[in-house]
Amino acid sequence: MAKNKKQKVRRPSAETPKGFRDYFGAEVAERSEMLSAITEVYHRYGFDALETSAVETVEALGKFLPDVDRPNAGVFAWQDEDEAWMALRYDLTAPLARVYAQNQQFLPTPYRRYAVGPVWRNEKPGPGRYRQFYQCDADTVGSASPAADAEICAMLCDALEAAGIERGDYLIRINNRKVLNGVMEVVGLLNPDAPDEGEEARGVVLRAIDKLDRLGPDGVRALLGEGRKDESGDYTKGAGLNADQTEIVMGFVEAERETGAATCGRLRELVEASPAGLEGVAELETIAALLDAQGYSGRAKIDPSVVRGLGYYTGPVYEAELTFEIIDEKGQKRQFGSVAGGGRYDDLVMRFTGQHVPGTGVSIGLDRLLAALREKRGKAAEQVGPVLVTVMDKDRLPDYQTMVAELRSAGIRAEMFLGGGNMAKQLKYADKRSSPVAIIEGGNEKDAGIVQLKDLALGARLAAEIETNEQWKAQPAQIEVPRERLVEEVRAMIARAG
RNA sequence: GCCGGCGUAGCUCAGUUGGUUAGAGCGCUUGAUUGUGGAUCAAGAGGCCCCCCGUUCGAGCCGGGGCGCUGGUACCA
Numbered sequence: 001m002a003k004n005k006k007q008k009v010r011r012p013s014a015e016t017p018k019g020f021r022d023y024f025g026a027e028v029a030e031r032s033e034m035l036s037a038i039t040e041v042y043h044r045y046g047f048d049a050l051e052t053s054a055v056e057t058v059e060a061l062g063k064f065l066p067d068v069d070r071p072n073a074g075v076f077a078w079q080d081e082d083e084a085w086m087a088l089r090y091d092l093t094a095p096l097a098r099v100y101a102q103n104q105q106f107l108p109t110p111y112r113r114y115a116v117g118p119v120w121r122n123e124k125p126g127p128g129r130y131r132q133f134y135q136c137d138a139d140t141v142g143s144a145s146p147a148a149d150a151e152i153c154a155m156l157c158d159a160l161e162a163a164g165i166e167r168g169d170y171l172i173r174i175n176n177r178k179v180l181n182g183v184m185e186v187v188g189l190l191n192p193d194a195p196d197e198g199e200e201a202r203g204v205v206l207r208a209i210d211k212l213d214r215l216g217p218d219g220v221r222a223l224l225g226e227g228r229k230d231e232s233g234d235y236t237k238g239a240g241l242n243a244d245q246t247e248i249v250m251g252f253v254e255a256e257r258e259t260g261a262a263t264c265g266r267l268r269e270l271v272e273a274s275p276a277g278l279e280g281v282a283e284l285e286t287i288a289a290l291l292d293a294q295g296y297s298g299r300a301k302i303d304p305s306v307v308r309g310l311g312y313y314t315g316p317v318y319e320a321e322l323t324f325e326i327i328d329e330k331g332q333k334r335q336f337g338s339v340a341g342g343g344r345y346d347d348l349v350m351r352f353t354g355q356h357v358p359g360t361g362v363s364i365g366l367d368r369l370l371a372a373l374r375e376k377r378g379k380a381a382e383q384v385g386p387v388l389v390t391v392m393d394k395d396r397l398p399d400y401q402t403m404v405a406e407l408r409s410a411g412i413r414a415e416m417f418l419g420g421g422n423m424a425k426q427l428k429y430a431d432k433r434s435s436p437v438a439i440i441e442g443g444n445e446k447d448a449g450i451v452q453l454k455d456l457a458l459g460a461r462l463a464a465e466i467e468t469n470e471q472w473k474a475q476p477a478q479i480e481v482p483r484e485r486l487v488e489e490v491r492a493m494i495a496r497a498g
Numbered sequence: 499g500c501c502g503g504c505g506u507a508g509c510u511c512a513g514u515u516g517g518u519u520a521g522a523g524c525g526c527u528u529g530a531u532u533g534u535g536g537a538u539c540a541a542g543a544g545g546c547c548c549c550c551c552g553u554u555c556g557a558g559c560c561g562g563g564g565c566g567c568u569g570g571u572a573c574c575a
Contacts (some may be wrong), residue, residue, distance in 0.1 A: 427535040463536045
């Protein structure tokens with residue numbers, strides 16, 4: 001009786017793990033092209049490549065210990081055999097800090113390096129947000145000069161243009177955390193003599209400012225004061241500022257003027273009471289002057305609403321935003337938003353060495369940038385597949401493979417059919433692969449010293465105009481050529497199709 | 499975390515007031531065509547109807563709970 005009751009095996013479901021994705025041919029090529037365009041710019045600016053391991057010790061990554069602070073928050077981590085905690089890197093900056101601290105004696109100071117690769121974050125994925133994504137970073141470690149920040153901004157402009165974003169389609173917005181801190185002082189949220197007090201409230205204020213473009217001034221006001229309830233019914237607690245304080249912060253956020261100089265002038269008024277704030281304004285002026293001198297003034301501007309999360313930034317911060325509109329899946333116009341960001345962090349290496357080492361750098365989110373470009377220029381041109389040499393006589397594989405070899409050494413992408421099946425099946429395969437040409441050499445052709453070249457691209461075009469099977473069979477998209485002229489004729493046919 | 503929507507074939511989805519053996523399109527396999535891609539036609543393979551409990555003579559459908567996916571929001575080094 002066990003016979004007729006088929007034993008059901010639970011089959012594994014073939015799916016990409018949640019938050020991850022697979023990249024197929026064209027996407028892989030597209031990304032690696034973009035990567036090399038960007039790194040070429042980084043290299044030209046004098047930055048050295050650095051490739052570090054994907055795995056770091058949790059200790060080196062710092063702060064985000066699993067099970068301790070927040071279980072399962074952020075990093076993919078596991079315990080090694082010796083019980084040491086390991087984790088996949090969540091960005092490229094923390095590994096840089098580790099490498100710099102570790103190799104300080106061998107590395108030049110300032111050390112300029114770029115790094116590219118995937119990073120992993122163990123958090124809830126959203127639309128367009130994955131748990132593995134590619135970053136492309138450049139940092140200067142060991143220089144406190146605003147010139148280092150200005151250089152990064154200029155380089156970011158060049159990198160975006162090399163990646164295919166046209167001038168005018170992006171904008172670098174620059175701010176300075178010192179100015180923000182100056183405002184905090186003025187509002188009374190920061191006491192320079194006790195910098196640790198009120199950190200939480202300042203965090204709430206920073207996050208509120210960061211949401212200006214999405215929520216608008218009124219939403220930010222609500223978050224600075226009592227709090228805000230959004231459409232989904234979720235309530236976000238505010239910073240609890242009073243009306244006067246709120247207006248001071250909003251005055252800062254909206255301090256942007258026609259020119260950089262005017263904006264700096266306005267900021268100077270706002271943070272007059274704070275020496276740190278004034279220092280920040282002076283840095284912004286220096287950066288603006290340096291960018292101007294290099295001819296970047298139209299592509300970068302000072303914008304007091306830039307915050308860059310909270311995190312470790314201590315000085316200038318910058319963000320690259322795309323300014324063109326795209327039509328999303330719902331048919332609505334929207335801005336694409338930020339594709340890169342960075343800033344100055346002065347304390348990253350201190351964790352390792354106890355020394356104060358300033359650094360500044362930028363990170364480009366490659367996946368977002370790729371998505372933006374795809375939206376902008378529409379669907380990528382269809383990829384052309386390899387020339388297919390069909391197999392007519394199973395015992396003449398060497399003949400077919402010789403043709404393939406000839407084509408390949410002439411630089412033409414080609415392959416012999418390796419599956420099983422008749423001619424119809426082989427041509428279907430060629431069709432699916434977008435092969436431009438199929439080559440047929442049966443016994444008759446062999447004896448006559450010729451081969452058939454089938455122009456698949458032309459045939460596909462003709463198919464659109466054809467009604468009946470007879471017409472289809474009669475279509476002229478196939479020619480006979482002498483065997484010894486194979487390479488030339490295939491090349492010519494591909495050229496006609498393109 | 500919080501709020502909402504949805505779970506039926508590989509994919510996109512139908513499925514009547516609860517009623518026999520659960521359907522379609524696409525995709526896949528085979529054939530009409532033993533040497534020619536499209537279109538057409540025919541046949542075939544492929545289902546824990548998310549899971550558990552309950553109601554019922556009877557549940558894909560009704561009730562409760564769970565899980566998963568998804569949209570928004572929060573967090574994001």
